[in-house]
Amino acid sequence: MLLLSAPAVGQVGAVQAQGEEPAKQQKGPLVLGAYAQGSFIIAHTPAIRHLAVSHPTGFELNLQRQTNGSEPWHAWYRYPKLGVALVYYDYHNPVLGRSYAATTYINKSFLRRPRHELNFRVGTGLAYFTNPFSLESNHKNTIVSSKLNATLQLRLEYDVAVAEHLGMLVGLGLNHYSNGATTKPNFGINLPTVFLGFNYHQQRPFVPAVRPANDTPADLGRNFLNISTSFGLKQRSPIDREKYLVQSVSVLGGRRVGRKSNLLVGLEGFYDRSLLQEQRDTARTTDNLPDVKKAGVLVGHELLFGRLAVVTHFGFYLYNPYKSNNFYYERIGLKYHATDRLFGAVDLKVHRGSADVIEWKVGVKL
Numbered sequence: 154m155l156l157l158s159a160p161a162v163g164q165v166g167a168v169q170a171q172g173e174e175p176a177k178q179q180k181g182p183l184v185l186g187a188y189a190q191g192s193f194i195i196a197h198t199p200a201i202r203h204l205a206v207s208h209p210t211g212f213e214l215n216l217q218r219q220t221n222g223s224e225p226w227h228a229w230y231r232y233p234k235l236g237v238a239l240v241y242y243d244y245h246n247p248v249l250g251r252s253y254a255a256t257t258y259i260n261k262s263f264l265r266r267p268r269h270e271l272n273f274r275v276g277t278g279l280a281y282f283t284n285p286f287s288l289e290s291n292h293k294n295t296i297v298s299s300k301l302n303a304t305l306q307l308r309l310e311y312d313v314a315v316a317e318h319l320g321m322l323v324g325l326g327l328n329h330y331s332n333g334a335t336t337k338p339n340f341g342i343n344l345p346t347v348f349l350g351f352n353y354h355q356q357r358p359f360v361p362a363v364r365p366a367n368d369t370p371a372d373l374g375r376n377f378l379n380i381s382t383s384f385g386l387k388q389r390s391p392i393d394r395e396k397y398l399v400q401s402v403s404v405l406g407g408r409r410v411g412r413k414s415n416l417l418v419g420l421e422g423f424y425d426r427s428l429l430q431e432q433r434d435t436a437r438t439t440d441n442l443p444d445v446k447k448a449g450v451l452v453g454h455e456l457l458f459g460r461l462a463v464v465t466h467f468g469f470y471l472y473n474p475y476k477s478n479n480f481y482y483e484r485i486g487l488k489y490h491a492t493d494r495l496f497g498a499v500d501l502k503v504h505r506g507s508a509d510v511i512e513w514k515v516g517v518k519l
Contacts, residue, residue: 179362181221184234188213188322188350192242195343200295204248209344211242217260222361225368226459229412232361234260238276240304240328242344248293249342250284252330254304259458267314267358274308277487280330286338288391298391299336303501303511305329312352320352333501333511335396337388341508372409379405379417381516383500387509389427397427399510405453415462417453422446425510428477448472449482460490464498478504486512494518 189212196205217236220227227233240254258276265271279301284291286298308326315321326348331341381403386396405419428445436442451468466484473480486500498514 179221179223181219181223182354182356182359184217184219184236184355185353186213186215186217186322186350188215188348190326190346190348192328192344192346194244194296195345197343198340200338201340203293204246204296207245207249209242209244211240211346213238213240213348213350215239219356219359224459225370226412226457228361228368230458231262231265232359233262234272236260236274236276238278238306240280242328248284248291249296250282252280252282254278254280254330256304256306258306260310265359269311269313269320272308272310272312274306274310274326276306278304278306280304282330286336286391295338296340296342297330297332298338299332302330302332308346308348314357315351318354318357320354320357322348322350322352324348331508333385334387334508335385335511337391339508370409370412373412374409376406376408378519379403379407379419379496379516380519381405381496381498381514383498383512383514385502385510385512387425387427389430393430395430397425397430399423399425399427399512401512403516405451407455413457415455415457417455417466418451420448420450421468422448425477428475431477432475443474445475445477446472447475451484453484455488462488462490464488464500466500478509481505482509484512486514488514490518 192209194205196202215236215238217234219234220232222228236258238256242252256276256278258274260272260274263271282297282300284294285300286294306328308324310322310324312320312322326346328344328346332339383401385399387399388396401421401423403419403421405417407415407417409415424446432442433439447470449468449470451466453466455462455464464486468482470480482502482504484500484502486498488496488498490496494517496516496518500512500514502509502512
């Protein structure tokens with residue numbers, strides 16, 4: 154719940170009576186945080202049990218900007234915070250070494266009072282590992298095979314005021330690191346984390362800006378068409394070090410069904426060149442090999458944050474002569490509209506929870 158002081162309520166009524174909207178350039182207050190964190194490694198497959206014995210420790214510095222209502226979607230999500238963070242981990246294992254990550258995230262409040270708040274945070278970014286897998290010098294590191302990896306953060310945070318601008322923060326989280334099968338082996342690291350630290354709040358309690366009288370999206374209830382293409386690179390195994398090109402094309406119809414949501418349905422095709430080499434390695438003869446191209450139908454959802462959207466897809470292969478995987482696939486990603494027509498996206502395509510490829514996508518909305 155958001156609490157307004159009596160003077161602020163009066164100001165809101167006065168401005169609304171005049172029909173004014175908040176200034177687009179107005180910026181919300183800042184929150185600066187520093188946290189210590191302790192973790193353990195989940196042994197989600199037998200191939201990494203020999204590494205899931207240490208207890209990584211780390212440190213995080215972050216800067217958050219409180220949204221204030223200057224954009225309509227701020228109020229739809231109860232004024233979340235947008236942040237950037239620098240995250241360091243020491244794995245206390247010479248095989249794994251250390252990691253350094255930079256992430257961007259959104260932090261949504263479930264409970265907000267003048268002196269405490271409960272938030273859920275989700276973020277993504279890039280991480281650098283000092284000791285990745287090497288067939289010659291570090292073959293025991295079956296978790297991380299490349300220096301550069303993607304990271305995903307999920308957190309539940311509780312912040313309680315200990316001074317006028319200072320809050321103590323405790324929480325539970327999960328950090329995931331993976332390169333999306335760009336390089337093998339790619340089992341990835343899952344780190345359940347406990348963290349403790351402090352936040353400096355530039356303004357507490359937070360007072361939102363005035364909301365416009367009508368913030369209904371202009372395209373609510375309208376249909377649209379997305380046409381896009383993507384490419385990605387993947388490695389077949391630690392022995393075969395070549396990176397194979399993976400391409401796709403998609404034609405998706407959609408409809409904005411609410412302030413926060415688009416629903417999608419459509420067709421897409423895939424061409425994975427690593428499957429050609431896989432066939433040559435396993436087939437007795439190269440005559441009459443099945444087609445490695447695939448085509449599928451999908452349903453999807455987009456969770457909207459202004460020009461940014463969190464994308465989830467679930468698809469089935471309709472054309473799949475070479476049975477290299479399950480008959481269905483999933484996708485999660487981030488999509489950004491540079492203009493009302495042009496967009497880009499970064500997606501992770503998976504088969505039954507196992508990463509297939511990271512897709513870099515460009516498209517047009519009609």
